[in-house]
Structure formats: structure tokens, C-alpha cells
Amino acid sequence: MNFEKLLSIPHKRFNPLSREWVLVSPHRTQRPWQGIVEKVPAAPAVTYDPDCYLCPGNNRANGHETPHYQQTYTFDNDFPALLPDAEPLQHDEQGLLVGQTERGICRVLCFSPRHDLTFPRMSLRELRALIDAWAAQFSALAQIPWIRYVQIFENRGELMGASNPHPHCQIWANATLPNLPAREDESLRAYRTEKHSCLLCDYLQLELQRSERIVSQNDAFAVVVPFWAVWPFETLVLSKRHIASLDQLTGEERDLLGDILRRITIRYDNLFETRFPYSMGFHQCPTDGESHEAWHLHAHYSPPLLRSATVRKFMVGYELLGSPQRDLTPEAAAARLLAASETHYLDRAGSKP
């Protein structure tokens, strides 16, 4: 097998979704590290913070009050990046200076009234309520005629620029397809036209057969460190059934989505016994009213940590100017995640809450 030979020498790997390459340099993992050491952000121990605008009963910046909610709470972002009623304008000078209005709706969804309750420590019942809220938001926004794409994403931790530790995600819905979903849309369609099959269904089958990059699975979902991973411990969560969006999940599948996301986030926290920072988000079919048979629901996790709770990967130099590069192989990353327990380190006997 050429793959085993590749594993010991510098090589590149192709991402069939983004159609980009990543360099892998397995021989460099022994390189000494003299870079910056990140401080470990202290976990908020309080269940309620009077200064947190996402905690129930507190005031937000523009005078709105966050109500005394019980499960999840969704509201329009007080400082939205996009506006629903922006005037439609176009600008084009010689095809070089090109701009146009982008209309959109930005929402914030709080996972729980509890300030300290992070995703991996939520109960399966609480997670089910969150997944129902995601699906309901997706459906409601998809029904707005001019909305063509809905992006649900979570930035976790100061390292990822999260401005508030209260567990929440954002939902941005806009009038055109953003760059990455647009590229994936092309890749998924092209694959379906050529092979009369689904790129991600076929990819998942391959990964399940080889099982060297699978980190966790249940009856409805699998988590894999993708063959083409860029971030050290990047993962891809794939539905086992060929469906295009969260609103198509059955009740049982919603429970199992909560289960699989909790398992991977527990493994993440256990890896360096820290609140593992990441950006995560779902990729779902466009909401332009067309049928999107080529689309396959999935979630990406992009965590920046590399060697410990304090050493992160930077995307600089060659990665900004050439291609992304990694030393730790995706297979080694999968093995590390597989070795991490699915019992949260804070829930183990003898640990402080």
C-alpha cells in the first residue's frame, strides 16, 4: 500500500469538499517547541453572572432584557453583522472593484440559562432541547423567501475570540451562499453527476471500513478526523443517513446527534484536561427552495490546540501564503482522541466540579 509509505514522508492530501490540498510533514513531530505558551483561561465557576448579558434577567447593551428562560433562548443579535433591510446596491468598476449589498439576519442562541454549563457537560435531555431549537431556527429562517443559506456556528473559548463564556452559538442567515458552502455545493453536485452517488456517504463508508480515523460513532452518526484535516484535532461529524439538513432528523436521530456531539466534546476536553476551544458549525443544504439531493448534513470542528492546553497552532507564513501544513498526522490525532475517555474529566471520581 502506498499510503503506509506516504505516512513516513512529506506528502499532500486532497480535500474533496473544499478542493484544496494540505501538506503533511510526519517526520517533523519531534521538532522542539519554543513558541508562545497560552494562558489557560479560568473556567467560570458561577452558575449566574450578574454582568453577563446572556444570563436570565440581565440587561443587554441596547436596553433589551434577557428573559428568565428555562431551556434555550434565541434572539436577534444586538450588534448584527448583517441587516435584513439593507438597500440593494451593486458596484462594479472594470470587474476589479466589485461589491454588492448582502442582506442577512444574525441571531444568538443560548444553550442553557446556566452560565457555567458547557456543551459536553449538558444532559442528553438538555442537548435534545438545543438540537430541536437548532432545527426550528433552521426551518424558520429557511422559510424566509430571500434567505438562501443558514449557518449555525459556535466559537468556544477566548482562543477562538468568543467574547462571552456563557455557552451560546450564533446563527447567520443570508441572501447568498458563503464561500465554503458554495465550494462544497459545487463539489457535492459534481460528484453526484459523475458517480451517481453521494461524496460524503461514500467517504463515510470508506472511513468505517478502514476505521483508522473514526473517533466515535452511534447508530445515526460518526465522528472522523478527516483524511485531509488541517487543524491538529479537526473532526467531521457525519450523519449515517443521507439527509441534507437538521430539520430532516427524526426524533431518535436528534437524541443521537446530542449523544455524538457530547461524546466528541468530552473527548476534546479530556485531551488536555481543559475547556477545549474550537469553532464548530453545521453545513446544510442551501435554502433557496431548490431540491438539493447532493447535500449531506455534517458538522466541522476546528480546534486550534496542538500539544497541550497552552500550545496552539497558528495559520501563518507558508499557510497564509501557500497551503496549510501539519506535522501530527490525522491518523495520530484520531488515535489520541480515541484514547481519550468519554467520561468528562470533571465528572470522574475525586475531581472537583
Ligand SMILES: [Zn+2]
Ligand atoms: Zn451568563
Ligand SMILES: [Zn+2]
Ligand atoms: Zn450522503
Ligand SMILES: [Zn+2]
Ligand atoms: Zn462542510
